[in-house]
Amino acid sequence: MTIQVGDKIPSVKLLRMGSGGPEPVTTDELFAGKRVALFAVPGAFTPTCSAKHVPSFLSHADELKAKGVDAIVCMAVNDVFVMGAWGKDQNVGDTITMVADGDGAFTKALGLELDLTGKGLGVRSQRFSMLVDDGVVKQLNLDAGGAYEKSSAEAMLAQL
Numbered sequence: 001m002t003i004q005v006g007d008k009i010p011s012v013k014l015l016r017m018g019s020g021g022p023e024p025v026t027t028d029e030l031f032a033g034k035r036v037a038l039f040a041v042p043g044a045f046t047p048t049c050s051a052k053h054v055p056s057f058l059s060h061a062d063e064l065k066a067k068g069v070d071a072i073v074c075m076a077v078n079d080v081f082v083m084g085a086w087g088k089d090q091n092v093g094d095t096i097t098m099v100a101d102g103d104g105a106f107t108k109a110l111g112l113e114l115d116l117t118g119k120g121l122g123v124r125s126q127r128f129s130m131l132v133d134d135g136v137v138k139q140l141n142l143d144a145g146g147a148y149e150k151s152s153a154e155a156m157l158a159q160l
Contacts (some may be wrong), residue, residue, distance in 0.1 A: 002111035002142075009135050010109035014075070014099045017084030025099065027106065031135040034070040039129040039151055040107070042114060043121060044078045044086035048148050053127070054090045060153035061095045067160040069131075073097045077104045077113075077124045101125065112142070127151050131159070 003009075012027050030036065039057060041049035057064070057072050064072060072095065076083060080100040087098035107113050107125040114126045129151040131139040139159055141150040149155070 003137055003140065005137050005140055007137050009132055009137065010106070012101075012106040012109055014101055014106060015080035015083075016097060016099050017080055017087070022080040028135070030071070030073055030097070030099070031132050033134055035068050035134075036071045036073055036132045037064055037069045037129065037153070037156055038073045038075060038132055039153075040075045040112070040125040041127055042076070042116065042124045044076050044082045045089070048127075048146075049076070050086075050090065052148055053151070054086075054092065054096070056153040057096055058090065058092060060157060063157055064153065064160070067157065069160075071097060073099055075099045075101055075106065075125065077101050077107055129153075129156055131156065 009027050009031050013024050015022050016025050041053050043049060061072055074096050078100055079102045083098040083100040101107050104123055112126045112128060114124045116124050127143040129141045130137050141155055143149055143151045
């Protein structure tokens with residue numbers, strides 16, 4: 001079942017790249033007591049994700065924060081090393097927290113998996129964004145069929 005507006009984010013362990021290497025971070029740590037703009041992509045370094053999705057949130061970070069967003073988190077079903085390298089490649093610095101859902105546990109718990117096995121990519125996350133306030137989903141913007149429209153930073157800004 002797909003997560004809905006009003007639902008609590010499931011408690012799952014993810015990974016992020018820290019200064020000393022991979023660090024575990026729970027969804028509880030990421031979302032508790034904060035208003036977070038989370039966006040997920042089918043894969044790091046993929047064309048739309050690199051050319052549009054990350055740049056969208058990076059270029060609108062100040063506007064999102066001015067409207068009450070405390071943190072911006074990018075998630076993909078990739079390993080932590082890939083997410084760390086992608087963050088460096090995209091020059092996200094401390095503006096966007098890049099988290100790895102390496103085994104897809106968070107994506108599955110959200111009910112937002114995307115099976116790209118026939119394309120050689122395995123099971124990934126659907127493209128989406130959500131506004132999470134203290135661990136509760138306030139907005140869910142899901143793109144279907146490879147589209148990039150509803151999950152952009154611009155779309156989220158229009159909702160705030």
